[in-house]
Amino acid sequence: MNNQLSQLSLLELSQLLEAQEITAVELMETTVERYRQLDSDIKSFLYFDLDESLETAKKQDSLERKSALHGIPLAIKDNISRLGKPLTCSSKILAGHRPPYSATVVEKLEQAGGIFVGNTNMDEFAMGSSTETSAYQTTRNPWDLERVPGGSSGGSAAAVAAGIVPAALGSDTGGSIRQPAAFCGVVGFKPTYGRVSRYGLFPFASSLDQIGPIARTVSDVAFLTELLAGSDSRDSTSLDSPVPRYLEQLQPRAEGLTFGIPEEYFGEGVDSDVRQIIQQTIETLKQQGAEIKTVNLPHTKYAISTYYILATAEASSNLARYDGVQYGYRADEPDDLIDMYSRTRAEGFGPEVKRRIMLGTFVLSSGYYEAYYGKAQKLRTLIKQDFDRVYEECDLLLTPTTPSTAFKLGEKIDDPVQMYLSDILTASTNLAGLPAISIPVGQDSKQLPVGAQLIGPALSEQTVLNAAFMLEKQSQWDAKIAPVQA
Amino acid sequence: MVDDVVIGLEVHVQLQTQSKLFCGCSTKFGDNPNANTCPVCLGWPGTLPVLNKKALEYGILASLALNCKINQKIKFDRKNYYYPDLPKAYQISQYDLPLAEHGTVKFNHDGESCAVGIERLHLEEDAGKLVHSSVSRESYVDYNRSGTPLAEIVTKPELTSPERAESFLRTLKKQMEYLDVSDCNMDEGSLRCDANISIRRDDGSLGTKAEIKNMNSFKAVRKALSYEVLRQRKLLSRGQRVVQETRLWDETTEQTKSMRSKEEAHDYRYFPEPDLVPVRIDKKWQQEIGFKLPELPDKKFNRFLDEYQLTEEAARTLTDSRPLADFFEQAIKPDVSAKTVGNLIISDVKRELNERGWDIGQVALTPAALTSVASLLEENLISSNVGSELIAELVESGGDPREIVEQRGLKQISSEDQLSSVILQVVSENPDAVADIRGGKNQAIGFLVGQVMQKTGGQADPGTAQKLLREEIL
Incomplete structure (x- = not known):
């Protein structure tokens, strides 16, 4: 029973709960057991509310079902607020912090009956592509424990891939949902910027951050996106546009659609295995009646520099508030105010966060602003215009999600530039604010999952999901759960 | 420099x-x-x-x-x-x-x-x-x-x-x-x-x-x-x-x-x-x-000059704050002159405000009561001294000025008949002063007016008193 349940998708579990073939408590007991069996190796969770999760499940069993999410265990990235629950962004500087309010997305999913069981590990303040910059622990890829799960939402992707929970929330600033989803062989979706409220998401780079779901099927992702999306009076950047019934309207469709294949996304850095599997995916699309067109996004080569200037600039300001005054870590026995500030931050932040704060502070400083931040703003506009142009001739773009499959632990951690290049195929979408999904479409020669990325124009979530749904049905991908054993 | x-x-x-x-x-x-x-x-x-x-x-x-x-x-x-x-x-x-x-x-x-x-x-x-x-x-x-x-x-x-x-x-x-x-x-x-x-x-x-x-x-x-x-x-x-x-x-x-x-x-x-x-x-x-934009101090100042024929100083004082200017305009009625109302605010009301450290919003005096005081003055029914005292009282505790004047008999005596006996009395009691005046020392008339005021408990109209004294002596 246990292993069977952990193989099932969120919507399959929901049907069993609906039919009363299982109870929320039984499902939660399975979840707890699976967590106990596996997570000492994988280390996807920073903490897991064992008692409270079972309590809540018991309560949900006694209530009328609120939605298909009723009684479903969920994991949440350690940067999304839940009232009174510990939240650290995997940083020492937030040790002991408990936010006094819940994020809009948390309220929405809890109202629908979902049960958050605990917070997942991440790169410190979402800065990283391997979850190795966490101040607390190293999460391992369930497909190969010697490899990284990707990042920064590595804990969420690993927990879903290992079948501990059917779905989790992540956040995506430059690829932080899609890249770990690709590395862990699960589906990760970053909706259009503003489609999902950011209220309660601890910011890394506000103009790029977006919350999204990670699950094992496209249907689950469509279902969760529908629950998450919508305008929010507490987030001025949220979009005031009606939310379609993504799940109801989900159909495997590629016919009549034109898929752009951007040349720039198949450059030298892309592994041959990855290239080959994406090529097969293109063939699948053709067979399904889609038109394929080679297109160009000429400013792609500037995406990573642009991204790292804008993201670090915003981060330097967003992270300035961790000063030891109100909450989180404060250095012991400071001599004076300046000493309190500098030691709190020196002791509280890890090296990658410090590097980015310094970078961001530099690019905003007077005398350098125009050369860096100003120029990056202009490039951001050009990158957006690249996308606008290609969407005049195609409906969606198909690319690999990552240049390579999951790399080894420690392989890139000492080489920031190599690590930054992991985002090369995903960061442009954040700069342009577009919706993009990563779905597993095959395995490389090392049996590691390969992710394909579909990028659509703003608010084309349904088209993106439909095409992903088709690819999911057609791909050879049938191993939904990583072959990990206790 | x-x-x-x-x-x-x-x-x-x-x-x-x-x-x-x-x-x-x-x-x-x-x-x-x-x-x-x-x-x-x-x-x-x-x-x-x-x-x-x-x-x-x-x-x-x-x-x-x-x-x-x-x-x-x-x-x-x-x-x-x-x-x-x-x-x-x-x-x-x-x-x-x-x-x-x-x-x-x-x-x-x-x-x-x-x-x-x-x-x-x-x-x-x-x-x-x-x-x-x-x-x-x-x-x-x-x-x-x-x-x-x-x-x-x-x-x-x-x-x-x-x-x-x-x-x-x-x-x-x-x-x-x-x-x-x-x-x-x-x-x-x-x-x-x-x-x-x-x-x-x-x-x-x-x-x-x-x-x-x-x-x-x-x-x-x-x-x-x-x-x-x-x-x-x-x-x-x-x-x-x-x-x-x-x-x-x-x-x-x-x-x-x-x-x-x-x-x-x-x-x-x-x-x-x-x-x-x-x-x-x-x-x-x-x-x-923009439509909600009220009349601003400068405009109000100029309008007050034109519309109410005030001196620049008076107009400036009255437009010093919007509540004060509003109070002033609410107190203006067709039967009193704006000047009288304005002077009452500038001299008497302002003095009371300063003494208490209040602003106009805190007074018990209503614009209508101020209008009454102004018309009592213009009708010569009260003296300016009584006017000042009335304002002091109204600022503190409010009330209807006409009623107060009536009840306490504060009306000034300006009818010549009522005053003539007092005039005769004062003239006969002060032969030296009368002689001075007859001898051309006009200042002495002030002293005699003062005597009239004293004998009438401040109710005599000083102007009328002076006129009658001159007629009696010269």
């Missing part, structure tokens, strides 16, 4: 909205520390600002009054610096697309008409307040003020003396009060002012400026700037240079002191606030706000 002082002001006006600029917390002053706070104005991570539309409306109103051009597209920016009272370590302000620009304010200084250009007006959030323990080395932060809306008004460097700067500031305060967008209470910090000041070089070019902070009253603005003029002149006359720096006014020593040099100046690293979207000011909305 005359116009070589160059002063520009940066004035922070707290907009009196019910709630803060980016959250729903109350802006009330004086509540318990941190009573009016929430995760948003405490800057807790993950929270987001949402613009208060009322603050924007007040900002537009103020901009229109300062004759500024409203920018159709505005945005907010982050001003980054560390201080414990600034919970996000950045202030949401406006940098390169402020709410309004290019205005002018006319003001009167000692009878001279002056004008100063307004560089810009922008909206920003206020910081909290530090409270230092008197017994330990500890400091506490009160975030009640954190996030309250401010309009920062920056003038061009066109004020040419500390006194003119003060006059401008008073005019600005008056305008904001007229608009009812701020109470401009300097004690509570709802009007704050920094200044840039320099002395022009002999060739007319601008000299090096110093920025002066911590001037907490109109008097402090004048004194600090006067001190600074002297300090800078002294340096220059000795052939020394003025250093570009920020200086603090010290109220107790009455001196400015260097706070930080140009090299130590903050680099605020402004950049667009990504948590707020740029705001487009709807033309129609702006027009609607």
Whole structure:
């Protein structure tokens, strides 16, 4: 029973709960057991509310079902607020912090009956592509424990891939949902910027951050996106546009659609295995009646520099508030105010966060602003215009999600530039604010999952999901759960 | 030498909205520390600002009054610096697309008409307040003020003396009060002012400026700037240079002191606030706000001159505050002259207000009662002394003046018949004075009028008494 349940998708579990073939408590007991069996190796969770999760499940069993999410265990990235629950962004500087309010997305999913069981590990303040910059622990890829799960939402992707929970929330600033989803062989979706409220998401780079779901099927992702999306009076950047019934309207469709294949996304850095599997995916699309067109996004080569200037600039300001005054870590026995500030931050932040704060502070400083931040703003506009142009001739773009499959632990951690290049195929979408999904479409020669990325124009979530749904049905991908054993 | 002082002001006006600029917390002053706070104005991570539309409306109103051009597209920016009272370590302000620009304010200084250009007006959030323990080395932060809306008004460097700067500031305060967008209470910090000041070089070019902070009253603005003029002149006359720096006014020593040099100046690293979207000011909305613009002090002053034939001084005093001007106009009725009403306010009502430290909103006197007092005076039914006493009483406890006069028999005796017996009595009792008058010493008549007043308990009309005395004696 246990292993069977952990193989099932969120919507399959929901049907069993609906039919009363299982109870929320039984499902939660399975979840707890699976967590106990596996997570000492994988280390996807920073903490897991064992008692409270079972309590809540018991309560949900006694209530009328609120939605298909009723009684479903969920994991949440350690940067999304839940009232009174510990939240650290995997940083020492937030040790002991408990936010006094819940994020809009948390309220929405809890109202629908979902049960958050605990917070997942991440790169410190979402800065990283391997979850190795966490101040607390190293999460391992369930497909190969010697490899990284990707990042920064590595804990969420690993927990879903290992079948501990059917779905989790992540956040995506430059690829932080899609890249770990690709590395862990699960589906990760970053909706259009503003489609999902950011209220309660601890910011890394506000103009790029977006919350999204990670699950094992496209249907689950469509279902969760529908629950998450919508305008929010507490987030001025949220979009005031009606939310379609993504799940109801989900159909495997590629016919009549034109898929752009951007040349720039198949450059030298892309592994041959990855290239080959994406090529097969293109063939699948053709067979399904889609038109394929080679297109160009000429400013792609500037995406990573642009991204790292804008993201670090915003981060330097967003992270300035961790000063030891109100909450989180404060250095012991400071001599004076300046000493309190500098030691709190020196002791509280890890090296990658410090590097980015310094970078961001530099690019905003007077005398350098125009050369860096100003120029990056202009490039951001050009990158957006690249996308606008290609969407005049195609409906969606198909690319690999990552240049390579999951790399080894420690392989890139000492080489920031190599690590930054992991985002090369995903960061442009954040700069342009577009919706993009990563779905597993095959395995490389090392049996590691390969992710394909579909990028659509703003608010084309349904088209993106439909095409992903088709690819999911057609791909050879049938191993939904990583072959990990206790 | 005359116009070589160059002063520009940066004035922070707290907009009196019910709630803060980016959250729903109350802006009330004086509540318990941190009573009016929430995760948003405490800057807790993950929270987001949402613009208060009322603050924007007040900002537009103020901009229109300062004759500024409203920018159709505005945005907010982050001003980054560390201080414990600034919970996000950045202030949401406006940098390169402020709410309004290019205005002018006319003001009167000692009878001279002056004008100063307004560089810009922008909206920003206020910081909290530090409270230092008197017994330990500890400091506490009160975030009640954190996030309250401010309009920062920056003038061009066109004020040419500390006194003119003060006059401008008073005019600005008056305008904001007229608009009812701020109470401009300097004690509570709802009007704050920094200044840039320099002395022009002999060739007319601008000299090096110093920025002066911590001037907490109109008097402090004048004194600090006067001190600074002297300090800078002294340096220059000795052939020394003025250093570009920020200086603090010290109220107790009455001196400015260097706070930080140009090299130590903050680099605020402004950049667009990504948590707020740029705001487009709807033309129609702006027009609607324009319709709400009340008559401003200058216009009211001119109208009062024309419409009520007041002296400049009277018109200026009456337009000093909008409630006072409104009170005046409410008290004007067709059967009394505006002049009488105006004089009553300027001499008697104002005196009572000053004695009590009140403003016009606090009096028990109604405009209708003031009208009654004015007509009692004009009908010669009461003397001006009785008028003054009546006003004093009405200000304190209210009532109907005609009833009071009737009940207490305060009416003045102006009928000649009623007075004639008193006149005869006074003439017979004071033969010396009568002789003096007959001998041409006219001043003695005053003494006799006084006697008449005394005998009638102040109720005689002095004019009539004098006329009758002359007739009797001469």
